Structure formats: structure tokens, C-alpha cells
Amino acid sequence: MEALFGIFGAEAGGAKSHPLVGLGLAFVLGQLAAWLYSYTHVGLSYSRAFVQSIVILTVVLSLGMMVIGNNIAIAFGLIGALAVIRFRNILKDTRDTSFIFFTLVVGLATGTGRFSLAITGTAVFILVVLYLHWTQLGSRDTSDGFVRLSFRPSSSTAQAVLQTLERYCRSTTVVSQRFPDEEVGEASYRLVLRDPRRASQFVEDLRALAGVSQVSFVLHEEQSEV
Numbered sequence: 001m002e003a004l005f006g007i008f009g010a011e012a013g014g015a016k017s018h019p020l021v022g023l024g025l026a027f028v029l030g031q032l033a034a035w036l037y038s039y040t041h042v043g044l045s046y047s048r049a050f051v052q053s054i055v056i057l058t059v060v061l062s063l064g065m066m067v068i069g070n071n072i073a074i075a076f077g078l079i080g081a082l083a084v085i086r087f088r089n090i091l092k093d094t095r096d097t098s099f100i101f102f103t104l105v106v107g108l109a110t111g112t113g114r115f116s117l118a119i120t121g122t123a124v125f126i127l128v129v130l131y132l133h134w135t136q137l138g139s140r141d142t143s144d145g146f147v148r149l150s151f152r153p154s155s156s157t158a159q160a161v162l163q164t165l166e167r168y169c170r171s172t173t174v175v176s177q178r179f180p181d182e183e184v185g186e187a188s189y190r191l192v193l194r195d196p197r198r199a200s201q202f203v204e205d206l207r208a209l210a211g212v213s214q215v216s217f218v219l220h221e222e223q224s225e226v
Helices: 002-008 019-040 048-068 072-084 094-111 115-135 155-168 196-207
Strands: 144-151 169-178 185-193 212-219
Touching (some): 019 048, 048 094, 144 196, 155 169, 155 196, 185 196, 196 212
Antiparallel strands (some): 144 212
């Protein structure tokens, strides 16, 4: 029992805990951060490799802190080794940077034996991210979008387009209209969808209309194109 206690808990007399405790805790907390990122992410910059790197970085940094300990020579050696590595991956989303910083801090905490601080910090971090995700803080209009389509300028086609816009949109504003000839014209609309979750169906219905040749749609909140 004493050996088991020495592996998974603090040793008697207040000595350092076994490295497996810190590494295991780093892995668990990194997993929580990775699942949180996957659940709350929106937009086009999602990457499975980035999600996995959240877990890996947490464990690796925790191990690095254990290796360094109080040895300044090892610390400088590790910095020199990291300087040789060139990180070419550019973070497209500033929100991704906050997750990277979180993994670094949790790795530092678990690697130096500050387990209660790592657990408390992770809990607070999860609550903050979930709050921002659920309240959509910073969003001014979640369904603000823009659509551009080409169609034959006949009265029946134009009427069908307007009916489709009215069915899916709370409001529409004509941005531009261009009809160089009688064969095909182009129109752009700024709109507010009734339900942004039906954006794909909205685009499919526009493309299915007779006389409509091209449809391009952008939902500004997610900065994604359909």
C-alpha cells in the first residue's frame, strides 16, 4: 500500500509526488481543454491536429518542468534545444492562442507539483469559455449574412427569388443589381436569416430555382461560405 501511495500520491513527510501523478493530471486537464475547444469552436479554422496538440503540449511541458527542476543548466539547455525548432504553424484564430497559453500554464503547474492550482485554474477556464460560448458575447447579429446570385431577369424567376428570400429572411437589403443583357443578371443582398441553422437549406432552395445559375452565400458570424 505504501508503494502504491508513493506512485499516485504525495510521499510521506511532504516529499515530492511521483512523476506519474503530475503527468497523469496534465493529460486529464489537457483532455478537458481539448474537448472544450472542440465543443465551442466555430468557423473554418478547426484542425484535429491542433486539438490533439493541446493534450500533447500539456503533457510535454509538464515533463519538461520535471526534467528542469531546480537545475539552471538544464533549463538553458532546454531553451537552446527549443530555439533550434522552427514553428511554422500560424494560428489563424486569436482564440486558439488562449488555448495554447492555457496548456503552457497547466503544464507548468503540474510539472512543478502545484496540482490544486492546476485543477482550480482548469475549472475556472472551462467555466469562462462555456459562458462566452453560450452567451455569444461580442456577437451583434448572429444571422447577418450576404448572398450573391446570377439569374435570368424574367419576372417569374425574380418573383421566385424574392419569395425564397422572404421565406428564410427576416429582412433583406439590395446591395447591388446588374443586368448587362437579357440573358443573365446578377444581384447581391444583405440579409438577416430567420434561423441561421437553415442556411444550407436556404442556399439549396435558391440553387434549385429555375433560371438561377450561381449562388454564393456568406454567414458573417462564422465567417464561412456556402
